[in-house]
Amino acid sequence: MTSSSNTSPFRLTLLRVSEVLTKENVQDLAFLCEDISPARRELITNARELFAALQGYDLLSERKVNILIDWLDELRLSEASKLLKEYRTRYQHEASIERCLDHEDQTMKYFCLSCVSKICPDCLYSAHNPKTNCEVIKLSEISDQVSKHQQNLIQEIEAAETSSLSAKKFWKEKKDSLRKARQYARAKINKDSLILLEKAEKLKGDLKQEVDRKEVSDQKQLLEDIHKIQILDKELERLAKLKKKKTKNHHMISKR
Incomplete structure (x- = not known):
């Protein structure tokens, strides 16, 4: 079993967060992540499964907590959000403290202008002492500029993550809007086609009635013509x- 002293602050923080999230909270958070398929969302029943899924999609790590914090804030889960924000502040502070690769128990306090590298006190007395012709100054003399540069990088990373989340939200809204537009277009086409079919059926009925009326009129005219011919035949016969x-x-008169 791993003791708490060997567990990273990040994992301990996630454990504390999982303790304050209900099953319903977890399902709501899973719904906000579009990368998780609907089928897999149904299998997520607790916070640990959710965190594992987010880490699998590279959406959650020691330095990537902003997305989860935004979701927690959106769902007004302030207690869980506060725990992650406290971790983020502590992590950023610890990340700003650089340790020497050669002397892991020492922090970088000096800068060697000759070698263009940060060094610790042990390095100062070993590889970067005056005998090696190294020019060394305290980091405090240049730390303001370096700190600003580091802070700018952190802000750029956070802005990029926020921009990515906003872009995903924008495209989701765009996709929903296009889907609704297609549904409206299909409904209108169906409605218009029904109207056209009704008009076509009405026109067909009108034309059929016109043909029927013409046929009756022609038959009536034919009967009248036959009657006239019969009258003429009788007159000719008379x-x-x-x-x-x-x-x-005339013949009889002639004989006389």
């Missing part, structure tokens, strides 16, 4: 009989 009668009478 005239033919009359002519025949006149011709017969």
Whole structure:
């Protein structure tokens, strides 16, 4: 079993954070992470599983706590957020203290202008003493400029992480907006097509009625024409009989 003295402050902080998060809090945090698939979110039931997933996606580490802090603040989980903020402050302070690679128990307090490197007190009396013609000054004399540069780098990293989170949020909103626009377009197309189909059916019915009316009118006209022809036939027949009668009478008169 690993004792607490050998456990890193980061892991201890995550353990303390996990103790104040409920199962519902964990599920809400998992929902905010778009990198975690919906299927995997359902399998996350506690904070340790969530932290393992975030570390797997490189969203949580000793120096990457800002994203989780932002999510905690967004969900108003102030107690858990406070623990991580306290760790972040302590980590940044400890990270600013550089230790010598050759003498791990010593911190960098001097700067060798000749070798252009930071050194510790032991280095000063061994490899960078006056006998080696090294020109050494205290770091305090140049620390302000170095500290500002380091702080700028830290701020740039934090700004980049925040910008990345904002970009993900922006593209999520953009994707949702485009999805809604496509749904609206599809609904409008369906509605317009139904209207066009109704108009086409109405036009078809109107044309059919017009054809039916024309057919009735034509049949009526045909019957009228037939009736007129029958009248003409009768009249011709009457005239033919009359002519025949006149011709017969004429012959009779001639014989006399």
